[in-house]
Amino acid sequence: MRIALDAMGGDDAPGVNVDGAVAAAQANPDLQVTLVGDQPQLETLLDATGFSSPQITVHAADGFVGMDEKPTDALRKKPQSSIAVCWQLMANREVDAVVSAGNTGGVVAAGLRTRLFLSGVKRPGIAVVLPTRRGRAVLMDVGANPAARAEHLYQYAWMGSIFAREMLGVETPSVGLMNIGSEEGKGVDLVREAHGLIAGSSLSNHYIGNVEGRGLYTGDADVIICEGFVGNVVLKVSEGMAAMMMDMISREVMDCLDAEKPNAAQAFRTIGKRYEYNEIGGAPLLGIDGICLICHGSSDARSIANALRGATTLRDRHVNTHIVESLANGCPTPG
Amino acid sequence: MRIALDAMGGDDAPGVNVDGAVAAAQANPDLQVTLVGDQPQLETLLDATGFSSPQITVHAADGFVGMDEKPTDALRKKPQSSIAVCWQLMANREVDAVVSAGNTGGVVAAGLRTRLFLSGVKRPGIAVVLPTRRGRAVLMDVGANPAARAEHLYQYAWMGSIFAREMLGVETPSVGLMNIGSEEGKGVDLVREAHGLIAGSSLSNHYIGNVEGRGLYTGDADVIICEGFVGNVVLKVSEGMAAMMMDMISREVMDCLDAEKPNAAQAFRTIGKRYEYNEIGGAPLLGIDGICLICHGSSDARSIANALRGATTLRDRHVNTHIVESLANGCPTPG
Structure with a gap:
């Protein structure tokens, strides 16, 4: 498993990224991490860890997207920034995954412009795992796609279900649509249209319909779907x-x-x-042909190591293959 | 002060409503409460309290909008339901305020169809007061207007500011716009357009721009504006x-x-x-020519009494007059 780690991303970059990479590499001999960023700085930090192995290499980048920068502007000004180079490595198939604790908007914008989408996927979305009264729930999308169309939400229902099944071990995850009332016909056009698409698909067996905001933490559904603006606000x-x-x-x-x-x-x-603590270490940008995990800006070395391991698990569980098959094969019911 | 109380609204109706009305009437001799609902049932309950005074009267209605009913269907089937009659009383100027712990969608739908809007107001919105790290904040709209236009959000910025000033005692309330990033230009078209309207108005002195979800509870602004779908999900x-x-x-x-x-x-x-505990007792539907307070479905007699007192305070502080003046007079800065 080859992972490009955006070594300059996050509040405590690059130190925690280098330490996280070393911890993950020591724990998994099959892991190869490419630290992407300021080469001299990263080499000095890596030397200081005392870990010397071909498992970790350094790849030069020029600058990075700051946590408070406007992503599109920053990416235009710094086309060789660390997150842009990470995605170039994945587009060139030099790595299998990108992990970053940097500016989320920057990670997504740099990724979307590679158009590295899985077959059949209209728009990737970010899934997060949240604690609930009954265990855990997947909320998707939390900000990759703030102007989603109904067919995007429909695809998120599939992606979220597969993610919950493969990564949280829920055999047949229930799916709910975030809405402002539980009765059918509630809400805005986007949500009503998405409701029709999901209810009319083979997901309908596990679809519980509209879920109000309160239902997220009461654990009404294993997977809750919303467009990115609402999801991002809810998460924050x-x-x-x-x-x-x-x-x-x-x-x-x-x-x-x-x-x-x-x-x-x-x-x-x-x-x-x-x-x-986040056992997966980050939130996946699902729908990408490759693996992308977005970590919290405040990630420490342990979180980064978890994310590097989480990326490996996403590959091992064939999450992407399941997504492509579900979207292609008339969407068979999961599980 | 004459208030129509939707006696059939709420999880514990009508008992808590009758008790709340009695408590409020005993505390304020100038208060006149019209209990709207099932006449025989309400008269029996009122008799049982032992409170006999012309301050509380009963007005007959036929049925009510259930907590899980679809508001538009219920209002069509039951045109004389308790909440519909409350609004008719206000439209006929027989009362100054409507208070209800019933189905929020029903309260709003019955109110909007009276078109009883304040001069200059395009669409009423619901404001709630939430606790923050720094005190309290007003969030508006939390569900009256789930397909808001930018000019609605702009008007909510004014209404929310006036509400915060008059009811929370914040002399010059800061206003923020709920968004998925703090940089200018972030978010969807609706929010960008609303940003331009607020920033270009005389509210700009107290406008702090975009606020991310996290900023609501850190208390970044005294007033946070969003459209009703997002606000309702955030509240729940x-x-x-x-x-x-x-x-x-x-x-x-x-x-x-x-x-x-x-x-x-x-x-x-x-x-x-x-x-x-909610000191105002409910969330006002601001922009109505009259006063409307929406209480939580789980309200007890104390909350109902607080709401009846809150309605009086909204009148005494001339919140509606301030809204009309602000929207008419080229929007002078509040405070």
Whole structure:
């Protein structure tokens, strides 16, 4: 498995990326990581780890897309930026996967312009795994496609189902459509049209129809589909709310404790870690002919190592093959 | 102040509505509440409270819009349903306000068909007050207008600002536009166009531009504007997540405590109540020529009483007059 790691991407780049690559390479002898970015800097960091093996190489890039830069402008000004070079390596079949903790808009924009789409796929979308009362749910799309058409949402229902089945081990994932009411006919044209496409397909056996916002965290469906604007807002509102609630609750509860304060502090740390920790290490951009995992900007070395392993798992479970087959073969029911 | 209360609306109707009306009337001798709904049932309930005063009267209606009914169908089949009659009373100027804990879609649909809009208002929208790290923020619209145009969002920026100033006491509220990136030019056409309208108006002094989902709960702006589909999903996702986190955190923290368990239990109860308690008692449908407060379906008598008081406050603070003046007078800066 050959992976291009956008070594300049993320809040703590490039250090955590180099450390994550070394950890992942040590754990998996079949993994080959190409660190893409500032060559002298990356070579110095790699030397400092003491890890010397052909498993990790450095590939030069010129600049990177900053976390606050406008992606299209940055990519135009810096055509050899680290994320652009990662995608060029995948387009040239020199690597099998791209992993980045950089500017999400930059990762997506650089990827979409390669037009490296799986056969039959109209538009790739980002899937994330979120905790729910019943376990976990896949939310898709969370921002790759903020002006989605109904057929895109329909394809996301397939991609999300296959991802949930192969990566979360849900045999026949239930699918819901994010809407502002549960009755049929609710919502805007886009959602009504997508509802018709999904309900009229062989996914209908596992399709539970409209799901309101509340249903995401009650775990009403294993897979919840929405267009990218809504999904991105939902994901970021959730992050903000989780952080606010953890802070507020822990402060108020700790204030009312005395001798047992350390026990509660430990419980809060465990809960906080669980929210931070992401076993797949990143969110896949599904629909790409190749593998792309987008990591949180605040990723540490452990998250990067998880993402490198997650990319390998996506390949091993043949997620892309299943997507192409489902979209081509009249969409057989998953599972 | 004369208020029509949709006595049949809400999960615990009509009991909590009658009790809430009695509590509010006892606290405010100037309040006149018309309980709208099933006359014999309401008269029996009112008699049982022992409160006998011309402050509370009963007005007959025929049926109601159920919480799971499709609003437009229900209103067609039941033209004399409790919420429809409430709006008729306001259209006839027999009451100054409508309060309902019923089906939100039904409250809005029945209201919009009266075309009882304030002068200059294109489309009413629902504003809610949410807790943030810095205090409180107004989110608007949360579902009245799921296919908003840019000029609607622009008007919501004005209405939300006036609401925040008059009801939350923020002298010059900052306004943000919910978007999927903070850079200018981000997002979909609707949002870009709304951005231009707000930035080009006299609101620009207090306009902070795009706010990402995370900024809602970090308190980046006092007022955050979005179209109704996004706002409704955000509101309901937030409700679901808050409930899930409270349950999960309280269970895990309680499990690790011993003698100090009761202290923590008390802290969790206090926090939970704070999230439930809503000092305004409901979310106003702003832009209506009259006052409309929409309460949560799970409202208890205290919430209903708060909403009846909240409606009075909206009148006393001249929120509607300020909205009409702002939209008419070339939109002077608020405050």
